[in-house]
Amino acid sequence: MNKLADASTLVPEQGGGLAAPPSAEPFYLPAHDEVSLFEQCHHNKLAVMLKGPTGCGKTRFVEHMAWKLQRPLVTISCHDDLTASDLIGRYLIRHDRTVWQDGPLTAAVRAGAICYLDEIVEARQDTVVVLHSLTDYRRTLSIDKTGDVVQAAPGFQLVVSYNPGYQRMLKDLKPSTRQRFVTLDFDFPPPDQEANIVHQESGIAPAQARALVELAHKLRALQDRGLAEVPSTRLLVATAQLITHGISMRRACQVALLAPLSDDAALVGAMTDLVELTFP
Template sequence: MTQVNTGYINADKTVFGDAEKLFSLNKNILLKGPTGSGKTRLAETLSETTNIPMHQINCSVDLDAESLLGFKTIKTSENGHQEIVFIDGPVIKAMREGHILYIDEINMAKPETLPILNGVLDYRRQLTNPFTGEVIKAAPGFKVIAAINEGYVGTLPMNEALKNRFVVINVEYIDGDTLHQVIKAQSLLQDDALIDQIIKFNEDLRTMTQQGQLSEEAASIRALIDMSDLATVMPIERAIQRTIIDKLEDEREQQAVQNAVELNF
C-alpha cells in the first residue's frame, strides 16, 4: 500500500510556523476558520511534530463539566469491596500528563460551561476539581489548542474573557494547487487529471455552501480525502455517493450534489 503523508499542508507557511512558535512560548492557540479547512489536521500535526500526545474535546450544547473534567463511579475490587473513584476526563488527563488539550468547535458549548477552564488557560495553569476538591496543576509541556468556526449553525459568540486567553491564527480554506498537493499527500489517489476534476467539483460544492444551499461539512477536506481514497477502488460517482450524498439528510441537498456530479464527471 502507498505510504500516505498525513502532515499539515497550507500555501501560507506562516500558519504552521507561527503555531509552532506559539507552542514554544506556551501560548494558547485559537484556530479560526471554516469547517474542513484543516484546523484539526493542524493540531494533530503539531502533536506529531512535538511528540506530545493530544486529548480532544468535541464541544456541543450538551457539553458539561463531567465531559471536560471526568466523573465519579463505583469500582469493585477483586475481593468484592466497592469504593467510589474519580475517572479523569480529557482536561485533567492532559494536565496531569503534560499533554496537549484540543478543544474542537469551542463556540458550540454553552457559555456557562467553559469558565471552569479559566484558570487552566491563564498563567496559573491549574484548576480545583469541583467533584473531588483536588487542586490540579498542569505538568510541564501542557498546551491548549482550540478551534472555532464563526457563523456556523449552532455556534454562539465566544466569551471575550475566554477569547482573550488565546492567540488567534486564521486558517483559511485551501484550494487550487495546495489542495491538489493535499489530496496526493493524504489520500491514495495519485491520478492528477481526476484530482483536478475533484477540485473543480469541490469548488462547486463550496459555492453552494456559501449560498446556503448545502451544509459546510459536504465540502470539507475530510470528505474529499475519503472520496479520493474510495475513487481508487470504485467509480468516482459512487465514491461521492458513499462519502457525501448518503450523509446528507435533505433531499434538496442530495440533488444539488448529484447535479454537481453530473456537471463535473
C-alpha cells in the same frame, strides 16, 4: 481546604484518554506560517484557537503539531451535554471503595499534554468557564469536588477549534473567552495544494484529484443558493478513497460528496448537474 497539586499527587486509578505522539508524521501541508506560530505559542505557554470551516484541516494540524513537538494529545469532541465533570473528573464506586477518576482535561494537565477541544462553541458556557484558569499566567485547574488545584505540567497546551459558520445568537463564544486565545485562521487550501492533499491522502491519480477539487469549487459557489455547509477537503478525500477502490467517479461523488451536503431535491439536482458536467 484547597491545595496546589502537581503531577505526582492525586494520581487517578486509570488514565483519561491520553494518546502518545504518533511515531509517523501525520501528513500536513502548511498554508502559511501556522506551524511556526503554533510553536511559538507552545514555547510561550499560550492557548490557541483554530478558526475555520468544517473539514479544512484543523484537527490534522493539531495531530501534526503534537508529533512535531513530541507531546501526548488528548482530543475532546464538544457537544451540548458536555459537563464540567466530563472534563475534570468524578468519583466512581469501585467494589468496596470510592475512587477519583480524572477526566480527559485533568489527565492532559497532569501529563503536560496538548488538550484539543474540537468545536468549542458546541459546549455549554458553564463548561467553557472551567478552562479560563488554564489560559492565563496561572495555568491551573481547580477540582471543586476534591478541593485541589492542579498545576499544569510543563508542555501542557490548551487548543480549541471554532467554526464561525456555527455562530448563532445563543451559540457563540463570549468575548471574555475568545480573548484568552491566540487565534489562527484556517480555510480551504488553494486549488493546487488541495489537489495535492487529496492525492496524498487517498492515492488517487493527480489528474482525478484536480478534477475533484475543481468540482468542489463549483459546489462551494452554491452556498448563496442555500447550501448550509460547503464540501470540505475531508469529503473530497473520502470521495477519492472510494474512487481509488473501484467505485465510479459519478457514484462516488453522489454518495460521499453530494448526499452528505443536502436533502433538498432541487439543490441536490443542481449539484448532480455539476458532477455530470465535470465527469461526462
